[in-house]
Amino acid sequence: MxxxxxxxxxxxxxxxxSVEDVILCFNRTLKEYGFPTLTRDEYIPCLGGNIDDIVSKVLGKNSTPQNVEIIKNVYLDYYNSSHKERTxxxxxxxxxxxxxxxxxxxxxxxxxxxxxxxxxxxxxxxxxxxxxxxxxxxxxxxxxxxxxxxxxxxxxxxxxxxxxxxxxxxxxxxxxxxxxxxxxxxxxxxxxxxxxxxxxxxxxxxxxxxxxxxxxxxxxx
Structure with a gap:
């Protein structure tokens, strides 16, 4: 070699x-908009893509272009303003x-x-x-x-x-x-x-x- x-x-x-801070902010966002929250084991398979890919997988059957955009922007607001102490x-x-x-x-x-x-x-x-x-x-x-x-x-x-x-x-x-x-x-x-x-x-x-x-x-x- x-x-x-x-x-x-x-x-x-x-x-x-880094996943724990991601889970906290996603679940806060999902709960706010009435979508099902996910467990850690459910989040892990959603990771790996870009932010749009991840949000779409997190939303599952509720994934539409409009929902992805809303959840993405609110999630990023929560995530960026958090202390991210678990990351x-x-x-x-x-x-x-x-x-x-x-x-x-x-x-x-x-x-x-x-x-x-x-x-x-x-x-x-x-x-x-x-x-x-x-x-x-x-x-x-x-x-x-x-x-x-x-x-x-x-x-x-x-x-x-x-x-x-x-x-x-x-x-x-x-x-x-x-x-x-x-x-x-x-x-x-x-x-x-x-x-x-x-x-x-x-x-x-x-x-x-x-x-x-x-x-x-x-x-x-």
């Missing part, structure tokens, strides 16, 4: 444990990024979370990490699993496809890497399922950060 020079990370479920990095994620950076690995984030939200958490928790690019969902461009964001990152980093690797937790991340033509590592601590863990495309499935360092040939911190 070609030595990797660039690690592209998914955000939710890979670097950050925190997974243990040792910052140390992992620092270790990779110290070993001259370029770092980037590719997510379907909106850009301003990504930057809020990165600025708060990863102030010393120099990301090549943070590529979130942009309404003017296609979202994951389209490789648009990954392609931008690879061009900015000026590396070849075989020098880049995508690290994520879901089938959406696998398809994103596959569509971009780069290798993929799947993590088991996020919101993925057995479909992702048993998919034939990833080169590695890991359940702790140290295994990523081992895979990349880097000493664990």
């Amino acid at each position: 070609t030595a990797k020079k660039l690690c592209i990370f998914d955000f939710d479920g890979t670097l950050f444990d 925190v990095p997974f243990t040792n994620s910052r140390e992992l990024l620092e270790n990779l950076q110290d070993n001259d690995i370029l770092l980037a984030i590719n997510s379907n979370r909106l850009n301003y939200s990504l930057n809020e958490f990165v600025d708060r928790y990863y102030p010393d990490i120099d990301f090549v690019l943070i590529e979130g969902h942009n309404v003017d461009y296609p979202s994951k699993p389209d490789p648009w964001g990954v392609n931008n990152i690879i061009n900015k980093a000026n590396v070849s496809l075989d020098e880049a690797i995508y690290i994520g937790d879901s089938i959406t991340d696998i398809k994103t890497a596959q569509n971009a033509g780069i290798d993929c590592v799947v993590v088991k601590w996020g919101y993925g399922d057995e479909v992702a863990f048993n998919h034939e495309y990833p080169v590695k499935v890991i359940d702790k950060f140290s295994q990523l360092c081992e895979f990349l040939g880097i000493n664990y911190f």
Whole structure:
């Protein structure tokens, strides 16, 4: 395998444990408009797409363009104004990024979370990490699993496809890497399922950060 020079990370479920704040704000919104609320287990399969995709799945049989727009906007108002105290990095994620950076690995984030939200958490928790690019969902461009964001990152980093690797937790991340033509590592601590863990495309499935360092040939911190 070609030595990797660039690690592209998914955000939710890979670097950050974020679902609890999402559930609280969605259920508050759904209840306000008389729609059924969901449990954590019901929310997890809805994740992975962009905000419109997620809202449509959350609404289920009540999903119409009008309802999606209403629930999306109210949810975002609640979410953006909340303290998001339950959204925190997974243990040792910052140390992992620092270790990779110290070993001259370029770092980037590719997510379907909106850009301003990504930057809020990165600025708060990863102030010393120099990301090549943070590529979130942009309404003017296609979202994951389209490789648009990954392609931008690879061009900015000026590396070849075989020098880049995508690290994520879901089938959406696998398809994103596959569509971009780069290798993929799947993590088991996020919101993925057995479909992702048993998919034939990833080169590695890991359940702790140290295994990523081992895979990349880097000493664990």
